[in-house]
Amino acid sequence: xxxxxxxxxxxxxxxxxxxxxxxxxxxxxxxxxxxxxxxxxxxxxxxxxxxxxxxxxxxxxxxxxxxxxxxxxxxxxxxxxxxxxxxxxxxxxxxxxxxxxxxxxxxxxxxxxxxxxxxxxxxxxxxxxxxxxxxxxxxxxxxxxxxxxxxxxxxxxxxxxxxxxxxxxxxxxxxxxxxxxxxxxxxxxxxxxxxxxxxxxxxxxxxxxxxxxxxxxxxxxxxxxxxxxxxxxxxxxxxxxxxxxxxxxxxxxxxxx
Numbered sequence: 001x002x003x004x005x006x007x008x009x010x011x012x013x014x015x016x017x018x019x020x021x022x023x024x025x026x027x028x029x030x031x032x033x034x035x036x037x038x039x040x041x042x043x044x045x046x047x048x049x050x051x052x053x054x055x056x057x058x059x060x061x062x063x064x065x066x067x068x069x070x071x072x073x074x075x076x077x078x079x080x081x082x083x084x085x086x087x088x089x090x091x092x093x094x095x096x097x098x099x100x101x102x103x104x105x106x107x108x109x110x111x112x113x114x115x116x117x118x119x120x121x122x123x124x125x126x127x128x129x130x131x132x133x134x135x136x137x138x139x140x141x142x143x144x145x146x147x148x149x150x151x152x153x154x155x156x157x158x159x160x161x162x163x164x165x166x167x168x169x170x171x172x173x174x175x176x177x178x179x180x181x182x183x184x185x186x187x188x189x190x191x192x193x194x195x196x197x198x199x200x201x202x203x204x205x206x207x208x209x210x211x212x213x214x215x216x217x218x219x220x221x222x223x224x225x226x227x228x229x230x231x232x233x234x235x236x237x238x239x240x241x242x243x244x245x246x247x248x249x250x251x252x253x254x255x256x257x
Contacts, residue, residue: 097167
């Protein structure tokens with residue numbers, strides 16, 4: 001994996017609380033351009049919260065996160081931080097694609113309409129150009145023939161593939177996946193993972209929260225095991241999954257493998 005001078009994502013001592021519950025307790029991580037990082041760990045370990053902090057869907061309580069050299073959520077002047085205005089946040093978020101457990105498609109819009117909506121609204125892409133790109137993206141995720149179908153007419157796997165096409169329509173520099181297959185029937189998981197595998201092959205920088213260990217082993221450049229709001233262990237998939245050094249990693253993997 002080529003190392004770049006500047007990481008795509010850099011997190012320094014990131015803390016996040018919900019009331020008195022401290023969910024992230026000092027996360028330090030870097031993700032290089034074109035790297036695929038797999039986040040694994042038990043429920044409640046802070047994986048999804050960390051993902052949401054990267055695009056400022058959750059506001060961190062302490063620390064810093066940068067995406068492609070830009071501070072997430074804030075502008076720094078001297079030693080003072082100023083929170084970005086909503087329109088600035090929207091512009092920054094447009095550069096980060098996010099795919100959730102639930103597909104969050106607009107039910108009253110066709111697959112094609114779901115994909116063209118954000119580029120037209122946020123990026124002011126002309127409709128003709130947006131439609132042309134959306135059709136290419138639907139073909140890329142194997143759904144060219146479903147452009148005019150509504151979400152209710154699609155399987156869960158198809159809806160999730162539309163959600164990936166929708167995220168890609170914004171031409172993001174980074175893709176975040178929050179357990180994208182956990183809401184799917186087992187037989188539909190493979191079709192979504194196949195799209196993600198191709199994205200990784202094409203060089204997309206990705207952070208993936210997943211319980212699909214075989215996928216993590218095959219596609220990930222690095223596996224990060226989180227527990228209790230901290231990074232317990234990280235390294236190449238073959239090392240972390242086959243020969244974990246930390247007892248907590250070993251007990252977690254023993255339960256799920």
